Amino acid sequence: MTYRTVKLLADAATPEELFQGQWQSRRTKLDDFKPYLNERWAEGYTNAWTLWEEIKAHNYTGGYGAVRAYLRPFRTTGTAPAARPPSPRTVAGWILTHPDTLPENDRLKLKSVLAGCPELEALTGHVRAFGKMLTQLKGDQLPQWIKAVRADDLPSLHTFANGLGRDLAAVTAGLTLPWSSGVVExxxxxxxxxxxxxxxxxxxxxxxxxxxxx
Structure with missing residues (x-):
């Protein structure tokens, strides 16, 4: 037994302090699902087995014991610990990714973020609708998209929509015709x-x- 180990045992005031170490910072299979568990607990769903079954349906491959151990402190405090929010760059990446190709774990995290911000949820809908127009060449939907954007309180997106409106014919053609200047560029x-x-x-x-x- 090394001096460091002896000192750790001697200085520990509680049993929990004996389990401090680098292994605690290692990622586990449950990490990506903790925001979802926190949200469900806040909604009143406190059955560990049921929550385990739910995240299993979202591709969680860990065991029930890990879920039960994570939820155990909630029963004494009554609330789930505050999860570290994702960075704006990360959320923007989730929003700009096609929903069908967004990993299930990221989809759950994005759902949790959007649930707490109606403006961001509206922005996500507009961004994905524009992406659909762009990839499927549905430029005829552009006037309706601009109208929907102006109906929401999203000043930054209003600036973008106003810019499209100033050259509506050209933008509509770009979102409709199959030709592109990409080769020239x-x-x-x-x-x-x-x-x-x-x-x-x-x-x-x-x-x-x-x-x-x-």
Whole structure:
């Protein structure tokens, strides 16, 4: 037994202090489902077996014992501990991901976030509706989308919608027609990259040769 272990045993005021160590910070199978368990507990669902069955339906592969152990402190305090909120960048990533490809764990976390913020829930609906128009070339729905956006109290999205409205015909065509300027933009970016590689010390003739021979 090392000196460090002896000192830990001697200084511990409670049994719980004996279980401090690096292993406590390791991720477990239950970590991704804790926000969901916290939310369900706050709603009044306190049966550990039932909650275990629920998260099993959402691809939780751990055992019932881990769920029961996690919920045990709730029964003495009466409330679930406050979960660390996800970062704005993380939530934005969830919103911008197609719902069908969003992992189940992230979907549950996003559901928990949206439940506490009606404005964010409305924003998510508008973003996904716009994504559907963009990927399915349904530009005819754009005026209705802009009208729906203006009906909600979302100033930042209003600015975007107003910008679309100022050039409605062009944007509608871009969301409807199968043609794209992506290839042209790609060539422009390639030419700019070649130009930067020469640090501005070459003329047009050399740039032309490099572009043609690249």
């Amino acid at each position: 790609g060539h422009v970016n390639r030419i700019k990259m070649i130009k930067r590689q020469m640090y501005g010390r070459a003329g047009f003739s050399l740039l032309r040769k490099r572009v043609l021979l690249a």
